[in-house]
Amino acid sequence: MREIAIKVENISMQYRLMSGKINSLKHFFINSIKKNITYEEFSALQDVSFHIDKGEVFGIVGLNGAGKSTLLKIVAGILKPTSGNVERYGSLVPLIELGGGFNAELTGIENIYLNGMLLGYSKKFIKEKIDEIVEFSELENFIHTPIKNYSSGMKARLGFSIATLVKPEILIVDEVLSVGDHKFKEKSEAKMKSLMGAGTTVLFVSHSLNQMRTMCDRILWLEKGSVKEIGPAQEVCDRYKLS
Structure with a gap:
């Protein structure tokens, strides 16, 4: 069973x-x-x-x-x-309304740390995985730009990359x-x-x-x-x- x-x-x-x-x-x-x-x-x-x-x-x-x-x-x-x-x-990790919890005034890189820590990752672990997250999201040219300038698709891609970092x-x-x-x-x-x-x-x-x-x-x-x-x-x- x-x-x-x-x-x-x-x-x-x-x-x-x-x-x-x-x-x-x-x-x-x-x-x-x-x-x-x-x-x-x-x-x-x-x-x-x-x-x-x-x-x-x-x-x-x-x-x-x-x-x-x-x-x-x-x-x-x-x-x-x-x-x-x-x-x-x-x-449990919910991939629902991806990017909905981002802080619009912070940059993409700052939101990676914020969201990663909310998911229970340590700051050290996130730092080690930053390059992997950014590469998967394909947002290298925008990662230091405030999230308020991202399209909904860009926010969702970043959210997906953070949420699926670990199994x-x-x-x-x-x-x-x-x-x-x-x-x-x-x-x-x-x-x-x-x-x-x-x-x-x-x-x-x-x-x-x-x-x-x-x-x-x-x-x-x-x-x-x-x-x-x-x-x-x-x-x-x-x-x-x-x-």
């Missing part, structure tokens, strides 16, 4: 959305005082359960708004679900293989495959069904926040494509 890396039990996520149109902060306060603001409940996820074995590559497919990114953030510990429980067995036990990946030009996509996909081949457990979201077919063992199909199907990658992708 295989060991479990991630166990998700009965996860639900509810949001309160403001009803009606609020044109300004002043309008909001006036309506708050008059108690004219009403809210509607929006269910992003409903009673989602699954498990991922150690060393498995587990994918999630679904239309925009199906709840894929919300589910990844809950598994990563970024969001707390309204109900349900997530258990993780191993060190985590669990990797959560949200669309990062669509980052950059064709050459960098191939390089980042090769890096992902090397991590998978070394036994890293991967939870993976991509809009590319070809990537899902070739890289995943099993796939969860989310539809309007609920589990529609879980099964072998090829079979689920084929049925999802025909839906």
Whole structure:
């Protein structure tokens, strides 16, 4: 019997959305005082359960708004679900919204140290790996430039290069293989495959069904926040494509 890396039990996520149109902060306060603001409940996820074995590559497919990114953030510990429980067995690195945690006023090199230390790397270790990170990101000419001058793709490439520096036990990946030009996509996909081949457990979201077919063992199909199907990658992708 295989060991479990991630166990998700009965996860639900509810949001309160403001009803009606609020044109300004002043309008909001006036309506708050008059108690004219009403809210509607929006269910992003409903009673989602699954498990991922150690060393498995587990994918999630679904239309925009199906709840894929919300589910990844809950598994990563970024969001707390309204109900349900997530258990993780191993060190986890989330490749979600790459570059979102960068300090815009600092340079690329300064952000490498900042983000690397947030991931638990020592300053000495980061210093030893600086050249490797910069080379992989292909940002040699911009590494001393403030991040605020980077494009979203440049920030994502730097974030990917930092996050995949060492082999985590669990990797959560949200669309990062669509980052950059064709050459960098191939390089980042090769890096992902090397991590998978070394036994890293991967939870993976991509809009590319070809990537899902070739890289995943099993796939969860989310539809309007609920589990529609879980099964072998090829079979689920084929049925999802025909839906």
